[in-house]
Amino acid sequence: GGFVGNSLNLALENLDTITAPIGKSVCSFSIYDTDQVEYDDLFTPDATAYKVVVSTKVDGGEYNTRWSGYVTPDFFAENLSFRTPISISARDNIGYLNDVDFDLDTATITVRELIQAAFNRIAEDYPMSLSFVTQKQTAEGILAIDATISTYLLREMSWYEALETILHDLGLQMRWVDNNTIAVLDISQLGENFGLQRFNFV
Numbered sequence: 001g002g003f004v005g006n007s008l009n010l011a012l013e014n015l016d017t018i019t020a021p022i023g024k025s026v027c028s029f030s031i032y033d034t035d036q037v038e039y040d041d042l043f044t045p046d047a048t049a050y051k052v053v054v055s056t057k058v059d060g061g062e063y064n065t066r067w068s069g070y071v072t073p074d075f076f077a078e079n080l081s082f083r084t085p086i087s088i089s090a091r092d093n094i095g096y097l098n099d100v101d102f103d104l105d106t107a108t109i110t111v112r113e114l115i116q117a118a119f120n121r122i123a124e125d126y127p128m129s130l131s132f133v134t135q136k137q138t139a140e141g142i143l144a145i146d147a148t149i150s151t152y153l154l155r156e157m158s159w160y161e162a163l164e165t166i167l168h169d170l171g172l173q174m175r176w177v178d179n180n181t182i183a184v185l186d187i188s189q190l191g192e193n194f195g196l197q198r199f200n201f202v
Helices: 094-099 111-122 159-170
Strands: 008-013 024-032 051-056 064-071 085-091 108-110 129-132 148-150 172-176 181-186 198-201
Touching: 024 064, 024 172, 085 094, 094 111, 094 159, 108 111, 111 129, 111 159, 159 172
Parallel strands: 129 181
Antiparallel strands: 008 024, 008 198, 024 085, 051 064, 064 085, 108 148, 172 181
16 A cells, blocks of 8 residues: 555653653554555454554665554554545554563562563564663662562562553653664653654654
8 A cells, every 4th residue: 555645643642741651652654545455454463463664764865763663453444435545553562561461480680671571572573672761870879770679569460560660669761762762761861852752754
């Protein structure tokens, strides 16, 4: 199918308050139904069946990957009249972790390892980079994300709830920050650098 001009939109969700621990990103776009593809195939329960990559190029330079994610079935919409645009949404799939019970079998883990393990649960080869921007330190002078925590209290939670709890307790936020990156930031770092962003691509 052909891409509908000016239809691509990337937005951060879930950040009702600036201090929310997790921001989820969604990419919406429309394509023309040209009868070349079985669009019903997009409606799959597989959370990582179809990957979407958004890249931009400036004045003949190299392509720069800005965002990656997966088509989410509940956001596939089609008007049944002939050859109208089909609206598709893809997500960074952090929300998928709500459906996965916390199943880590180690008694202790560092915060950094916990976050990486969560993204491994989404996909073994997660399409965006994880960047640990936070500089928050413990009283002992080590980075808070490298502190070891007990997994005991997380056992009754989903992976999403476990992440949300740990990030909230440390005053951290995880969110997409462009350049195909999900960053883990201190709430205090948000300010000007990481305001609420919305991108529209032509």
